[in-house]
Structure formats: C-alpha cells, structure tokens
Amino acid sequence: MTGSLEYSALLQLVDERSAAFWSAVAAAPSLDAPVPSCPEWTVFDLVRHLGTGQRWWAAIVAAGPAEAPPAKPAAEVPRELESLLAWYAESNDVLLRALRESGPDRACWTWWSAGVSPANAWGVARRRVHEVLVHTYDAQLAAGAVQPMPADVAIDGVAEFLDTCNSTPAAWPHEAAIVHYHATEGRSWLLSLDGTGAWPAPLTEDAAPASASATGSAEQLLLFVWGRLTLNDLKTEGDHRVFERLIAWEPEE
Structure with missing residues (x-):
C-alpha cells in the first residue's frame, strides 16, 4: 500500500514542512509555552524532539543496513530562540544531506521493517515528512495560529501511518x-x-x-x-x- 510520491518530492516536502515548523516556533509566545497536543511538553521540548530526530535519522540513513540504530545524538541544544531556530535549521539540513547522498533505495535500520513500509531511505523520508507535518500542527497550536495542512500531503499521511504504524x-x-x-x-x-x-x-x-x-x-x-x-x-x-x-x-x- 506504500505511496507513489517521488523521492525528490518527499525531500522537498521535508524542507517545506520544516520551514512551516520553524515559522510556527518563531511565532510562539515563548519557548516555555505549553504544547496543548503534547501534554507536559513545551515549545522548546518540541523543537528538541524534532531536531534531534532529524539528526538521528540522518545518522541511520548514513549508516546503511544495520542490526541496530546508532546512538541518539546527545549534543547541547541551545535555549535561546534565535540559536535554537538555527540549530533546528541545521538539523534539517543534516537530514536532507544524508537523504540526498544515500538515494531512495539505500537500505537502513528502521523500527517498522516487519510491516509494509520499506526499510530504506525512501521510507525514512516519507516518515519524516509526516513527523514534521504533525509537529508543525503542534507548534502552530502552541502559537495559537493553526494553518490548514496541504490536502494531498495529509492524504499521503493517512496512508503512511497505516503503512508504518498499523502494519505488522x-x-x-x-x-x-x-x-x-x-x-x-x-x-x-x-x-x-x-x-x-x-x-x-x-x-x-x-x-x-x-x-x-x-x-x-x-x-x-x-x-x-x-x-x-x-x-x-x-x-x-x-x-x-x-x-x-x-x-x-x-x-x-
């Protein structure tokens, strides 16, 4: 049931949705503002989670086929808004660079390998599109300015969730x-x-x-x-x- 989005389109969507996420964080009242859709998380927690995830999946793709993933990065995450936004932008660039260098068919570790979603860079790119898409909603909710999702991206998001999370x-x-x-x-x-x-x-x-x-x-x-x-x-x-x-x-x- 996996989708038909081209790899280049997925990479573009990662970048576009990350730009929307960046804008939502910049518009939030503060980094300590609560995220209503993620109980006990602040906007800072949300950025740290998503940025760390971008870097971790970049390392996973770069490592290629593996029995286990590399350790999650433990780098310091800045707490000042401008520096945090720059750190997130860099995290996104790290992921996109790894995905471009690997190509869509490069196999890698994934937690969903037993299901129908492919355990390769294409599958990672698709998963990251929707991870960023939903967390952009979270950030916009915290900022009090939720924007409609692109319908075609949301449609693929439903299919991707079923392929990845409800396939076992x-x-x-x-x-x-x-x-x-x-x-x-x-x-x-x-x-x-x-x-x-x-x-x-x-x-x-x-x-x-x-x-x-x-x-x-x-x-x-x-x-x-x-x-x-x-x-x-x-x-x-x-x-x-x-x-x-x-x-x-x-x-x-």
Missing part, C-alpha cells in the same frame, strides 16, 4: 475486524485486523464490510490516527470498541 505480522489479540477510513477528499483505506496481523490496503468496491468506520477530512483523519483528535471529531459507524482496542494495542513481534 503480530497477531491481533481480539476478534477479527475490518476498519474503513474515508477522507472527504475522495480517498479511502481499509485496515484488516486478524490472527495474521494488521494489514492496510486501498478500499475497493468489493472490500469486506467494515466492523467500524471513520469519516473526516484527510487532515482530521491524520490528526486522529496521530492522537491529536478523538472519535468525537469524526463521523463514525460500527463498533467503537475496535478503534479503542486499536489505539491501545502495542503489538509484540
């Missing part, structure tokens, strides 16, 4: 279920949950009926699967317990 051969510990997600922009997805694991696919006309379904804009669906919105923010049908179990599920492989 670990057996579903409840009765088998089928989940449907419907984006009002005209895209829909299916997630099958049974003893073989969790497997996403595009939703076709002859697909099995849903045990539970959720409908909203692609942005709403993306924010829901990332835990920023709740079922109450979507139009839902069927057995809500399926969603509750899926949210709580921590598969062991």
Whole structure:
C-alpha cells in the first residue's frame, strides 16, 4: 500500500514542512509555552524532539543496513530562540544531506521493517515528512495560529501511518475486524485486523464490510490516527470498541 510520491518530492516536502515548523516556533509566545497536543511538553521540548530526530535519522540513513540504530545524538541544544531556530535549521539540513547522498533505495535500520513500509531511505523520508507535518500542527497550536495542512500531503499521511504504524505480522489479540477510513477528499483505506496481523490496503468496491468506520477530512483523519483528535471529531459507524482496542494495542513481534 506504500505511496507513489517521488523521492525528490518527499525531500522537498521535508524542507517545506520544516520551514512551516520553524515559522510556527518563531511565532510562539515563548519557548516555555505549553504544547496543548503534547501534554507536559513545551515549545522548546518540541523543537528538541524534532531536531534531534532529524539528526538521528540522518545518522541511520548514513549508516546503511544495520542490526541496530546508532546512538541518539546527545549534543547541547541551545535555549535561546534565535540559536535554537538555527540549530533546528541545521538539523534539517543534516537530514536532507544524508537523504540526498544515500538515494531512495539505500537500505537502513528502521523500527517498522516487519510491516509494509520499506526499510530504506525512501521510507525514512516519507516518515519524516509526516513527523514534521504533525509537529508543525503542534507548534502552530502552541502559537495559537493553526494553518490548514496541504490536502494531498495529509492524504499521503493517512496512508503512511497505516503503512508504518498499523502494519505488522503480530497477531491481533481480539476478534477479527475490518476498519474503513474515508477522507472527504475522495480517498479511502481499509485496515484488516486478524490472527495474521494488521494489514492496510486501498478500499475497493468489493472490500469486506467494515466492523467500524471513520469519516473526516484527510487532515482530521491524520490528526486522529496521530492522537491529536478523538472519535468525537469524526463521523463514525460500527463498533467503537475496535478503534479503542486499536489505539491501545502495542503489538509484540
């Protein structure tokens, strides 16, 4: 079910979404401002998390195939706004440089290798696009100025989350279920949950009926699967317990 975005488009999106994140942080009332969608985090914590993540995934891609990832960087993160923004911009440049030098097909360690999302630089680039996209929403929320997400990016974000986070051969510990997600922009997805694991696919006309379904804009669906919105923010049908179990599920492989 992996998406069809070209590698060059993914790298451009990493840069564009990072610029939006940078702007949201610059507009926040202070680095100590709380991030409502990330309880107990401040804006500083958010920047540190995302910037450190950019550097860590750069090191992972640069290392190539590996049994385990390199250690996460432990560099000092500046606490003054201008220096922090410069540090984040540099973190983003480090990631983009590693991705450009590797090319899309370079294999590397990933935590999602058992699922359908590829364990290579293309898969990393796609994951980082949506990591930055959602954390930009977090930063904009903290700044009190949330901007609409690009619809096409949010659509790919829903598919990427299913590919990466809801794709596993670990057996579903409840009765088998089928989940449907419907984006009002005209895209829909299916997630099958049974003893073989969790497997996403595009939703076709002859697909099995849903045990539970959720409908909203692609942005709403993306924010829901990332835990920023709740079922109450979507139009839902069927057995809500399926969603509750899926949210709580921590598969062991």
